[in-house]
Amino acid sequence: MKIAVAQFNATVGDLAGNTDQVIGLLAEARAAGADILLVPELTIAGYPPEDLLLRPSFYAACNAQLDRLLDVADDVTLVVGHPLMLGEERFNAVTVMRDGHILGRGQKMVLPNNEVFDECRYFTPGASPCVFEQRCHDGSVVTVGVPICEDIWHLEPAAEAAELGAQILLVPNASPYHRGKEDVREAIVRQRVEETGLPVVYCNWVGGQDELVFDGGSFAMNRAGEVVAQLPTFETATAVLEFHDGDLLPGPQAPARSEEESIYAALVLATRDYIRKNGFPGAIIGLSGGIDSALTLAIAVDALGAEQVRAVMMPTRYTAQISLDDSREMVRRLGVQYDEIDIEPMFQSFLAALAPQFDGLPVDATEENLQSRTRGVILMALSNKTGRLVLTTGNKSEMTTGYATLYGDMAGGYAVLKDIAKTLVFRLSRWRNTVSEVIPERIITRPPSAELRENQLDQDSLPPYEILDAIMERYVERNQSIADIVRAGYAEADVLRVVKLLKVNEYKRRQAAVGARITPRSFGKDWRYPITNKFFS
Structure with a gap:
C-alpha cells in the first residue's frame, strides 16, 4: 500500500482555496500511484478557525467543499479533515472517500484545552476512532485507523483503533511549533507505537496563522519505533510512503535543522504568511541602529524580498552617529528602500506645546516616550499612505518588563520578535550572519540602548x-x-x-500587536492573565 502524505500551507476560511490545493494534491498522488492521500487536520477550514466554528453557515460552506472533493477523489482514497455539524453538536471530523463513496468517518475523541488550544469551546468529543478498509492496487486489503491529532497523545483512541483491527495509524495534525516540539511529538508517537504495535504516519500543517506557526515536519515511524521517513520543516512537501508486510518501509529523510535555524525559519514563515495572507503589499520597519530592528529587518527581507521592505531611520539629538552609520550599512547590504526623517523638530514642537503643562516638573520618561511616539506616528502615516504593514521590533524581554512605549515603538501590525528573548535575539543574529553577513558586527557587539536620553543603556533600567x-x-x-x-x-x-x-505591565501587553509564537508559552493565546489583579507570587 502506498500512502501519499502532504503537508501544505492553507489559509483559515479560504475554503475553496484550501480545497483547490487538495484537488491538486490528489492529482499528484494519483500520478505517483498512491493508494491513499493523507492531509492535515481540519483541511478544508484551516486551523484554528476559532469562532468561525460557532456559525452554522461555516459548516454548510465546508460541506459544499467536501462534496467537491467527493466528486474528484477517483482512484485514490482521500483522508480529509473538516468541521462537522450534526444537529446541535459540532465535531472535529475526518472523512474517508473514494470514487464517489464515503468509506468512513470519525470524530476527534480527545479535545485539547490547554496552551493555545480551546477546542472544548467549539466541539463535542467523538465516541470512537475512524477505521476503514483500504483495497490496494494488488488486491490486498489493509485496515487503517485514523486518530486525529490530540488523539495520538493518549492511549485510548489508538488502542481502540487497534482493537477494531487497524494495521496502521494515519494521523492528521494541526500541531503548532515551539522550541523542542519535534522531539516531543516523536516521543509521544513512539509511546503509541510501543503500546499498540502499529506503525504511524504523522501528517502536520505548515504555515503561519496569526501568532501560530506550523512547522510541518511530518514523519513516519515503523513498528520498532524508528523514524523511517521525515519531511522537511517550514516548507510544503509531499512524500509517498510504502506500507508492506505489516510495516512502513524507509522513505525520504529531510536533514535536521539547528535550533537557531529552526527558530529563524519559523519567524520568516510566520512573517511572510501574516503579511501575504492578509493582503499587505509589503512591510515598513523603523530602524534604530540596534540589534532588534536589525534582526527584524533581516527576517522581513528573507520573508518578502528586499523590494517589498522599507526601512525608516528617525534620528533625534540622542541618536549616535554609529547608529546612523550602521543602519545605512545594513540597508546597503540588503538593498531595501531607506529613508531618514529627522524628528528633532517635531520633538521640539511637542516639548514647546507641552511646556506650560510641564512647568515645574522634572524631566523623566515622559520626554523619552514623546520621541518614541513621534516615530510611531510617522511609521503609521507611511503605512496608511502605502498600505504596507508596520513591523514592530520589541522582543519578549521588553514585553515582559514593559520596556516599550505604548503608541510608540509598540505601534504596528505584527511583532516579529514578540516571543524572542533578548539573549536569543543575539544568537539568531549571529546565526543569520553565518548564512551571509547582513547585520554589521558592531550592531551585535555594542551595548543595547534605546537612545532616548544621553548615555542611556538598557542595563541602566533592567x-x-x-x-x-x-x-x-x-x-x-x-x-x-x-x-x-x-x-x-x-x-x-x-x-x-x-x-x-x-x-x-499587563495592560501594555494586552494592547500589543500579535506576534509569532516560538516558545511553549508566549504573550498571546496562551497568556490570559487579568489586568486588574492583586495576586503576587
Missing part, C-alpha cells in the same frame, strides 16, 4: 539580560514561583523586580 531572560523563562514559560526561582540560585531582589514589572 537587570542584565542573561539574568532577566532566565527569570522570565522560569516564571512565564515554566510557571515556577518566585520561591522556586530563588531556590534555583537567582537573587531574590532580581526575581521580585522582574515579576513586579511583569505584573504592572
Whole structure:
C-alpha cells in the first residue's frame, strides 16, 4: 500500500482555496500511484478557525467543499479533515472517500484545552476512532485507523483503533511549533507505537496563522519505533510512503535543522504568511541602529524580498552617529528602500506645546516616550499612505518588563520578535550572519540602548539580560514561583523586580500587536492573565 502524505500551507476560511490545493494534491498522488492521500487536520477550514466554528453557515460552506472533493477523489482514497455539524453538536471530523463513496468517518475523541488550544469551546468529543478498509492496487486489503491529532497523545483512541483491527495509524495534525516540539511529538508517537504495535504516519500543517506557526515536519515511524521517513520543516512537501508486510518501509529523510535555524525559519514563515495572507503589499520597519530592528529587518527581507521592505531611520539629538552609520550599512547590504526623517523638530514642537503643562516638573520618561511616539506616528502615516504593514521590533524581554512605549515603538501590525528573548535575539543574529553577513558586527557587539536620553543603556533600567531572560523563562514559560526561582540560585531582589514589572505591565501587553509564537508559552493565546489583579507570587 502506498500512502501519499502532504503537508501544505492553507489559509483559515479560504475554503475553496484550501480545497483547490487538495484537488491538486490528489492529482499528484494519483500520478505517483498512491493508494491513499493523507492531509492535515481540519483541511478544508484551516486551523484554528476559532469562532468561525460557532456559525452554522461555516459548516454548510465546508460541506459544499467536501462534496467537491467527493466528486474528484477517483482512484485514490482521500483522508480529509473538516468541521462537522450534526444537529446541535459540532465535531472535529475526518472523512474517508473514494470514487464517489464515503468509506468512513470519525470524530476527534480527545479535545485539547490547554496552551493555545480551546477546542472544548467549539466541539463535542467523538465516541470512537475512524477505521476503514483500504483495497490496494494488488488486491490486498489493509485496515487503517485514523486518530486525529490530540488523539495520538493518549492511549485510548489508538488502542481502540487497534482493537477494531487497524494495521496502521494515519494521523492528521494541526500541531503548532515551539522550541523542542519535534522531539516531543516523536516521543509521544513512539509511546503509541510501543503500546499498540502499529506503525504511524504523522501528517502536520505548515504555515503561519496569526501568532501560530506550523512547522510541518511530518514523519513516519515503523513498528520498532524508528523514524523511517521525515519531511522537511517550514516548507510544503509531499512524500509517498510504502506500507508492506505489516510495516512502513524507509522513505525520504529531510536533514535536521539547528535550533537557531529552526527558530529563524519559523519567524520568516510566520512573517511572510501574516503579511501575504492578509493582503499587505509589503512591510515598513523603523530602524534604530540596534540589534532588534536589525534582526527584524533581516527576517522581513528573507520573508518578502528586499523590494517589498522599507526601512525608516528617525534620528533625534540622542541618536549616535554609529547608529546612523550602521543602519545605512545594513540597508546597503540588503538593498531595501531607506529613508531618514529627522524628528528633532517635531520633538521640539511637542516639548514647546507641552511646556506650560510641564512647568515645574522634572524631566523623566515622559520626554523619552514623546520621541518614541513621534516615530510611531510617522511609521503609521507611511503605512496608511502605502498600505504596507508596520513591523514592530520589541522582543519578549521588553514585553515582559514593559520596556516599550505604548503608541510608540509598540505601534504596528505584527511583532516579529514578540516571543524572542533578548539573549536569543543575539544568537539568531549571529546565526543569520553565518548564512551571509547582513547585520554589521558592531550592531551585535555594542551595548543595547534605546537612545532616548544621553548615555542611556538598557542595563541602566533592567537587570542584565542573561539574568532577566532566565527569570522570565522560569516564571512565564515554566510557571515556577518566585520561591522556586530563588531556590534555583537567582537573587531574590532580581526575581521580585522582574515579576513586579511583569505584573504592572499587563495592560501594555494586552494592547500589543500579535506576534509569532516560538516558545511553549508566549504573550498571546496562551497568556490570559487579568489586568486588574492583586495576586503576587
